Amino acid sequence: MSSVTESKIDVLVIGAGPSGLMLMTWLARLGIKARIVDKRFDRINSGQADGLQSRTFEIFDSLGFGQDVWREANHMLEIRFWNPGENKKLYRSDRIVDTMPGLSRFQQATLHQARIEDHLLKYIDKFSGIEVEYGVMPESLTIDADKVESDEYPISVTLRSLPRPDAKSPHVPADEREPRVPNGLYRSNLTADSTDEILQNAQATKETRTEKVLAKYVVGCDGAHSWTRRQIGSVMEGDQTDYIWGVLDIIPITDFPDIRYRCAIHSDSGSMMVIPREGKYVRLYIQVTEVDENGKAIDRFKITPQTLVQAASKILSPYKLSYKHCHWWTAYRIGQRVGSKFNAHDRVFLAGDAVHTHSPKAGQGMNISMHDTFNLGWKLASVVKGWAKRSLLTTYTTERRQIAKELIEFDQRFSRLFSGRPAKDVLDEGGIDLKTFKQVFDKGNLFASGCAVDYGASIIVAKHQAIENANGTGAVATIGKQELAPKIPIGMRIPSYKVLNQSDARPWHLQELMPSTGAWRVVVFAGDVLNPSQFSRLSALGKALSSPSSFLNRYKPEEDERLASFFEILTVHSSPRHEVELLSLPDIFHPYSEEYGWDYEKVFVDDVSYHEGHGQAYASYGIDTTRGCVVVVRPDQYVSWIGELEDVDDMERFFEGIFQ
């Protein structure tokens, strides 16, 4: 054992799918010593996840590539419903908007997972040069419980380099009926977990290398068959149904008129969802009969692209469906499960499919998995760096477990609707009637946008705790004054409206001013700065923030850190742009540098633009245009606290709970 190399690392990430890579964006950006390993040898380049929520685009935009993905993606604007009519003939029963207008500057869209991973990898490389170590998997993990609250390395992991798999990889279906079309069965819950088998094969191969890694933190982003989950004794709890669905990525040749719209189709031959994708592709989710003609449970080997397209044709009848191009296919059994534990000692964390699984039809999986680690990443980096107290980490579990539960409830409702047969008439209780379906669908759509997430009270969400959300993250030091900005709900991501740069009149979405740098934003809605008494209030705020004892000056990163300050002050006033001079505002709102002069990128105005209309930010946020208010926004764009311009002490107390 003495020849095994041993090394130390701050964070070890297991699994390089979207959730592992999203975690790495924060670690890379903030200069954390981290490694990321994945048992796969090759990156996926077809199939898997494709749905992208509005909120996911907002996050991508905060990383600088939201607009690129947006342009490349297929946009889904309208959902169309098809049902059997009285003569049993399929007809278009309704159309609704997909993403509620005004919710976000981005709408639900589709682009395959590999392209998303490309962008994440490019970002990680740009900020850190860290590369994914492919073909490496952990084989043991121990936590020294005595060290978990110390600054040592409490976790010990053995990593094994795997032998490159031969042609009989799990990517190729055992029966090789469709050898040229990649499929996702090896990840499906219809097939057994191959993790142990892979490891045992590797251990049996003499020449594979192992190494010992001592880590401060480990994050398991290793998917539905998570190895990490088992190490910390987290158990998936929930149900598995008998509903089996097939998924087919094809370029459809069809006379079905709505093939480029997202469709929910119920027919007497089963249900189907149509998800149009980029590059002429369409993904079909096809209900597969649970039992065969003889009443026996269906054999998964009977599911092939051919049987799927036959099932789809039957559902779509009298419309025709065929294809020449199929990219990928899979099948799965509907189930919704959540891990019993999200972490061990707040040292080992689980994220993404490793801790919640559900059916893929609503396009949530990749999104919520990335949101898990977008939530965890900045917290982990802040604690590893010694900036924040370790208690910050408990909010990962409280915040994301709540979302996982909501996801599961959403998916149960959503899947049941889809897998049920259509109602014959109002007295048919076993069927799903169109009205119920649409109601659930509409409500679900808000959840599915990712913009409805509302985190409970904690040290980073200064709000009154509703009983049902009480999640034991300790006393709340201060309560924000929600009434000052009723449409900026504390605990939710800050909605975005356009404001203009005071210094050059360029319009920006407020969220665009909050890239994922790791900084907290103190957004000063300065009100009418031309009103002398309001100007006095602003001056007093400026003075308090500039004081040596203010949080701005008390909590500071070291000189050589990636982050110059934990706080960025952004000002949005409501006076006419033409009547305000930037330099008349207190210096702290547009800081001076010996090297670069005044900072022209901090003061904005809620005024009309020349080419992009009027953002009406104050009205949209519900903020008084004279008196304004101050809003504290977390590094991940969720709202922490709201107060008056005078409430600096309260803000201080809030930050004291987090920083050290």
Next chain:
Amino acid sequence: MSSVTESKIDVLVIGAGPSGLMLMTWLARLGIKARIVDKRFDRINSGQADGLQSRTFEIFDSLGFGQDVWREANHMLEIRFWNPGENKKLYRSDRIVDTMPGLSRFQQATLHQARIEDHLLKYIDKFSGIEVEYGVMPESLTIDADKVESDEYPISVTLRSLPRPDAKSPHVPADEREPRVPNGLYRSNLTADSTDEILQNAQATKETRTEKVLAKYVVGCDGAHSWTRRQIGSVMEGDQTDYIWGVLDIIPITDFPDIRYRCAIHSDSGSMMVIPREGKYVRLYIQVTEVDENGKAIDRFKITPQTLVQAASKILSPYKLSYKHCHWWTAYRIGQRVGSKFNAHDRVFLAGDAVHTHSPKAGQGMNISMHDTFNLGWKLASVVKGWAKRSLLTTYTTERRQIAKELIEFDQRFSRLFSGRPAKDVLDEGGIDLKTFKQVFDKGNLFASGCAVDYGASIIVAKHQAIENANGTGAVATIGKQELAPKIPIGMRIPSYKVLNQSDARPWHLQELMPSTGAWRVVVFAGDVLNPSQFSRLSALGKALSSPSSFLNRYKPEEDERLASFFEILTVHSSPRHEVELLSLPDIFHPYSEEYGWDYEKVFVDDVSYHEGHGQAYASYGIDTTRGCVVVVRPDQYVSWIGELEDVDDMERFFEGIFQ
């Protein structure tokens, strides 16, 4: 001489600045055998051009990278005017919008030339793999006049590989007063042309290699000191003034309040323009006194960053100005000149600064140079491929010479305004009064957007020839019916409004549907397709276009060409989106493929979108919503012809004039 290698090429491009690279985008895209050489060894990475017009962004967008440049660029929204008041104190006298709202979806912006070249190079590489041959320059060029109308190689060019320059390169100013700041003096008209010197030095160096290239076409994009221009006996005609201006790229440290706005400043100490740029930089154009204290013409060696910032400070007084960062600087004498010839035998062409020079202040140079070759490229490719008649090439000179002349007139007016001293009062005839200044400025801004270009009648612009534009490009075969779409002027680039895809409701700017693929667009404004008599008209058009004798079927590229068809039919109807079924329209408007099914990317509708408003395309174009019309758009987005849905014969005649 027998050891000299000899090779054949379709097009040789001399000079790899923006105009040469833009030419290459077309040649790369359409698979033309081409080479591009440049006498420089290193790409520039600071300074030079920075202004980007609205039209340039539209062109970039047609190449797929417009949005990237747009996001990276500094946007200029408002222009501010400063003048000496009654007490001689500088005051902000006015503010106007920079780009007229509604003109284009892009506004005037700034980004340095090297970033633009990056995008062009990436595009060229993507489509052709062709790389710029740096350190190579031509030393002889002969045209065999007997072969110019044949399909042979009438041009013979000797290329010489240059020795890599030593540290004393022309980039380093002779006096080395500011050795660490790159400057542009070596390209300035204040310094002598070094082209011959470079060539003679190379010829004196034994080990430099030469090769002989036989070319069908040569394009000189080799700048103000163009070698190619001299070979074809084109002479620069026009004036040089005594006005000398300095240019300084700095991060300014100043209390001047409008430093992030584009400013025109007139003071009793001279004039200055402020052009804010990306990355905190600002470019200052500073008037330098023509004569020194002793009445002697100023020595260019007296111009340094220090003297320039001193002059700027004097103009800006009482505001202070200094800097810690200077990227680049240069100085030039104002002059406006146009080449006497734009081509020789329509075999050798000149483009960009090689054939028109002017002062850089209005941010036109890089734009108009790229527009020259954006005009030439698709024509050249079409002729080289044998698709179009050679007479198409004559339109390059007629179209672009007209623009060069307009540019020069614009610049003369514009520069004179700037270099003149401000008027003391209304009786002061030698001075420039504020009102005149603003009027000329406003008018100039439309020209400066690049969207006002209006090409004269020719075989590719089917309009009545105004006397002053008569330019001898031969008889016009047909005249378009301008009255059917009064706001789509024939000869101008098609304005862009949003329309929705009939098949998925996604909004697109009409121009976005016209990427630079080389295809002509036949835009069928189909009117109200739910009206039975209009539907009959559309069906008849569909039938005529589908006929074997239609231009669609008569003029076709070979199977293996980059372009599947010379023509793309785009339909925009005016009926409500929800009431129209794509498949009810004649097949030719949404063609069927055995491999990909129906084409869902050809039919659009002028209707309201969910998230981006209503484009109101018909109203904006002035088209009758019932009857519609047909608009033919060139591969470079300029409008060629307009007619009724019945005018297929007329369209045929139009295309007969071009294709062979």
